[in-house]
Amino acid sequence: MAALLQVARTVQKESRRLTADDVARARAAGATDADTQLAVMIAAAFCMYNRMVDGLRAKTPPSPEAYRARATEIAEHGYSDARVQSLPR
Numbered sequence: 029m030a031a032l033l034q035v036a037r038t039v040q041k042e043s044r045r046l047t048a049d050d051v052a053r054a055r056a057a058g059a060t061d062a063d064t065q066l067a068v069m070i071a072a073a074f075c076m077y078n079r080m081v082d083g084l085r086a087k088t089p090p091s092p093e094a095y096r097a098r099a100t101e102i103a104e105h106g107y108s109d110a111r112v113q114s115l116p117r
Contacts, residue, residue, distance in 0.1 A: 032054055033067075035054055035071070036070065
């Protein structure tokens with residue numbers, strides 16, 4: 029996990045600095061090529077989303093506490109909560 033987090037950090041800061049050695053370290057730590065590719069894609073996506081939020085001046089809660097209740101729901105029921113899907117439309 030630490031090697032994959034390092035890959036993600038590199039992509040976040042300056043993606044062109046990700047090297048074959050970075051990927052080799054991730055492999056040596058047990059990551060597959062698919063794991064490494066997913067780490068790169070997730071880090072890149074989050075960078076894009078953060079730029080969209082900043083660029084659109086989106087209003088976000090000032091504290092992580094605002095997200096705690098929803099995070100608990102997701103942890104307990106997943107993103108596709110059957111309770112919500114079964115409501116009449």
